[in-house]
Amino acid sequence: MPTLLITGANRGIGLELTRSFAKDGWRVHACCRDPGGANELNTLDGTVVVHRLDVTDGAAVAALARELAGEAIDILFNNAGVYGPRTGFAETDYDAWEPVFSINVFAPLRLAECFVAHVARSDRKLILNMSSVMGSIAEGGGGSYIYRASKAAVNMITKTLSVDLAGQGITVVAFHPGWVQTDMGGSHATVSVRDSVKGLRHIIAGLSSEDNGGFFAYDGRKLPW
Numbered sequence: 444m445p446t447l448l449i450t451g452a453n454r455g456i457g458l459e460l461t462r463s464f465a466k467d468g469w470r471v472h473a474c475c476r477d478p479g480g481a482n483e484l485n486t487l488d489g490t491v492v493v494h495r496l497d498v499t500d501g502a503a504v505a506a507l508a509r510e511l512a513g514e515a516i517d518i519l520f521n522n523a524g525v526y527g528p529r530t531g532f533a534e535t536d537y538d539a540w541e542p543v544f545s546i547n548v549f550a551p552l553r554l555a556e557c558f559v560a561h562v563a564r565s566d567r568k569l570i571l572n573m574s575s576v577m578g579s580i581a582e583g584g585g586g587s588y589i590y591r592a593s594k595a596a597v598n599m600i601t602k603t604l605s606v607d608l609a610g611q612g613i614t615v616v617a618f619h620p621g622w623v624q625t626d627m628g629g630s631h632a633t634v635s636v637r638d639s640v641k642g643l644r645h646i647i648a649g650l651s652s653e654d655n656g657g658f659f660a661y662d663g664r665k666l667p668w
């Protein structure tokens with residue numbers, strides 16, 4: 444049975460990815476901060492194992508990796524993310540940088556370091572980092588300094604991991620899921636969670652080592668860094 448481990452599985456894009464993979468017969472290790480409050484996640488059909496995981500808790504990430512030692516994880520999906528304060532130039536809250544970077548940047552690297560052996564022993568050998576076009580230096584706009592910088596940083600981590608893990612046959616890519624109707628994306632967002640996940644699933648199905656170190660939008664577009 445192919446296996447996915449995903450963070451931020453209790454709502455938004457992570458919940459829909461979990462639903463979609465579980466429906467297709469995957470075993471999903473679905474990680475979230477508060478399993479007790481994850482009502483939709485807890486009632487999904489399929490083989491969904493819910494784990495309590497705050498991605499900023501290094502000891503908890505390491506403990507989960509030990510608990511799953513020996514298992515093959517085909518896809519490690521670093522999906523959990525936060526936007527941080529929605530502020531513009533001259534409004535920056537400097538205390539807000541660390542928590543956003545801790546979730547959006549440090550955690551994907553930490554999970555890759557803790558779960559590399561699980562991924563290496565799988566068939567698909569994929570590490571997927573949920574980024575954003577807002578982290579593209581080539582396509583970026585103004586404002587949202589902290590979020591943009593955090594996604595640019597996770598893009599660099601994606602690229603660097605793609606070099607370091609290529610020898611183990613692991614493919615590492617970054618995704619832009621579209622502007623999606625979630626708590627983060629808001630009600631004016633243009634892409635439904637279902638369409639975003641449908642697009643992402645289509646790309647994931649076709650990923651090979653030739654895509655290692657790439658940055659893809661949910662609609663298949665290859666994005667510039």
Ligand SMILES: NC(=O)c1ccc[n+]([C@@H]2O[C@H](COP(=O)([O-])OP(=O)(O)OC[C@H]3O[C@@H](n4cnc5c(N)ncnc54)[C@H](OP(=O)(O)O)[C@@H]3O)[C@@H](O)[C@H]2O)c1
Nearest residue numbers: 451455456476497498522523524575622623625626627628
């Ligand atoms: N929506 C968009 O338009 C859009 C666009 C580009 C990129 N993205 C990216 O896509 C990913 C998913 O976003 P979304 O739209 O689904 O957002 P969302 O609905 O706000 O969900 C965010 C998820 O991240 C989890 N999370 C936050 N901090 C965490 C932590 N410390 N430990 C574990 N989980 C944590 C949340 O859990 P709690 O419920 O516990 O808070 C929630 O499950 C993010 O990386 C985001 O940056 C989204």
